[in-house]
Amino acid sequence: MREADEARHAAERVARDSYGRLVAYLSARTRDLAGAEDALGEAFATALRIWPIEGVPQNPDAWLLTVARRRQTDQLRRRGTQRAGEPTLMLLADETAEGGDDGDIPDRRLGLMFACAHPAIERGLRAPLILQTLLGFNAIDIAAAFLIPPATMGQRLVRAKTRLRDAGIPFAIPPRAEMAERLEAVLDAVYAIYGKGWSEWEEDGKESMAGEAIWLGQLLARLLPDAPEALGLVALMGFAEARRPARRTADGAYVPLEAQDVALWNDSLIRQANDALRQANGVGLSGRYQLEAAIQSAHVHRRLTGNDTWPAITALYAHLVRLTGSPVAQLNHAAALAHTEGAEAALAAIAPLSDDRRMQSYQPYWATLGHLHAEAGHRAEAHEALTVAMGLATDPAVRAYLQQKRRALPAD
Amino acid sequence: MHYMLMLYAREAEGLKIPPEQMARVMEDMGAYQAALEKADAFVMTAPLDRTRNARTLRPRGGEIKVAQGADGPAFSNEGGELQVVSGPYADTLEQLGGFFIIEAADMDEAVAWARQCPAAQWGSIEIRAMKPGF
Known part of the structure; x- marks a missing residue:
């Protein structure tokens, strides 16, 4: 009984620590993710059967890899008819070249x-695909996070994997010329995973998704030490994570940044985030994530020291607008301007966005517009914008906060 | 494409909510409608009267016949009668209490809108694509 538990425990530990590493290794040549996942799944099942009897092997990773490779070779043999020998030989050659199963x-x-x-993979599927292949999340959990029925998510993931296999997409680090753009897509997908864990506050399991995204970011930063944007993303997620305990009151009410109790912030996460940011700045040029992390660092600094960092934040957002041209950056730049030049100046800066179709259903646009109009004393406009912001809120705590804010508007 | 969001909830629980609290809930629903309007996604909405006041027409007995006419099949119930019964079509744990008709590009977008509906916090929402008229 105890040994069975131990075997199960070892398998689970390996699953967590090495799942992505083993899948990545097994699929690197074949480009067959589904096959690699199947092979690894069978290897895990075999391990749970054998380890309780024979004991947990010295190097569970290598053991699983050997069994999974054998399964994979069987798959290839079964599938292929005329060219069956070729991939099998290729796999064997790789094994020999890499010196076999010494665990490295x-x-x-x-x-x-x-x-x-990869650009050939639909943007919305990149984060789900990473969740499944690198972290071993099942389609049911991924579907829940992305609000898609599990069967549909399962089909989309299967199609994406088929595409990866058949379109000849290399499972490799892209050449230098493509690096910047391709890395951005990877970072965006990781940040999307973090976003799932960040906004879905109360539901079970979502917090762990934020943790997994941070872990992926750290992995990227470690494997790509010359990429300041990977470090920037790690810092950005770190600052956000550090404030998580202060985002809600004990009874679940929403607390905006300016009202948060800084004693509840996680000091060690803030220190790590600042370190990552400093390291990123040391490597080089500022990209989107590095800038956003710098902005968060300035917010944290203001709340902790009382120093006015709004001029720096405004300048950083202006830089971000120039760099990305993103309407979200424009919106945040305008919101920061309210602190340096006043609400009317901010409203003037935000005005061009009213023609932007994307902003019409973007909740933060209406919330910001509502706050700025309230501050400028435009009651009717504030009421309308806060109403739309309420209507677009998915989080009941945010909705309640806006309702309260709307009720606090002075009477006509 | 138009989608219908059918809002299901426990009617008996809803009836217990005091009016002043209900007014807040209605404010949330109003805000949701305002958001749909701003995004050009709003078509129409209505809360529905309680199920006790509903009437359901049911063909009883007889046999449903399909005659192949020149213009396609014609259905008729032969030998049966049409009964009017009080109450909803089906006794369910949650009852249909209202609906929104929205404009959305596809089912994923419709689901995203449904998720923002305050009613998603207290009941189920069935989402159905509306086909072009009969």
């Missing part, structure tokens, strides 16, 4: 991440 498994996760975030 080359880390191919980076290549797999770049494949999952």
Whole structure:
């Protein structure tokens, strides 16, 4: 009984620590993710059967890899008819070249991440694909996070994997010329995973999704030490995570940044985030994530020291607008301007966005517009914008906060 | 494409909510409608009267015949009668209490809108694509 538990425990630990590494390694040549997942799944099942009897092997990773490779070779043999020998020989040649099963498994996760975030893969599927292949999340959990029926999510993931296999997409780090753009797609997918864990506050399991995204970001930063944007993303997620305990009161009410109790912030996460940001700045040029992390760092600094960092924040957002041209950056720049030049100036800066179709159903646009109009004393406009912001809120705590804010508007 | 969001909830629980609290809930629903309007996604909405006041027409007995006419099949119930019964079509745990008709590009977008509906916090929402008229 105890040994069975131990075997199960060992398998689970390996699953968590090495799942992505093993999938990445097994699929690197074949580009067959579904096959790699099947092979690994069978290897895990075999392990749970054998380890309780024979004991947990010295190097569980290598053991699983050997069994999974054998399964994979069987798959290839079964599938192929005329060219069956070729991939099998290729696999065997790779094994020999890499010196067999001494447990030193080359880390191919980076290549797999770049494949999952390849331009040929639909943007909305990149994060789900990374969740499944690198972290071993099942389609049911992924579907719940992305509000898609599990069967539909399952089909989309299967199609995406088929595409990866058949379109000849390399499971590799892209050449230098493509690097910047391709890395951005990987970082965006990781940040999307973090976003799922960030906004879905109360539901079970979502917090762990934020944790997994941070872990992926750290992995990227470690594997790509020359990429300041990976470090920037780690810092950005770190600052957000550090404030998580202060985002809600004990009874679940929403607390905006300016009202948060800084004693509840996680100091060590803030320190780590600042370190990552400093390291990123040391490597080089500022990209989107580095800038956003710098902005968060300035917010944290203001709340902790009382120093006015709004001029710096406004300047950083202006830079971000120039860099990305994104309407979200424009919106945030305008919101920061309210603190340096007043609400009317901010409203003037935000005005061009009213023609932007994307902003019409973007909740933060209406919330910001509502706050600015309230501050400028435009009651009717504030009421309308806060109403729309309420209507677009998915979080009941945010909706209640806006309702309260709307009720607090002075009477006509 | 138009989609119908059918809002299901426990009617008996809803009836217990005091009017002043209900007014807040209605404010949330009004805000949701305002958001749909701003995004050009709103078509129409209505809360429905309680199920006790509903009437359901049911063909009883007889046999449903399909005659192949020149213009296609014609259905008729032969030998049966049409009964009017009080109450909803089906006794369910949650009852249909209202609906929104929205404009959305596809089912995923319709689901995203449904998720923002305050009613998603207290009941189920069935989402159905509306086909072009009969």
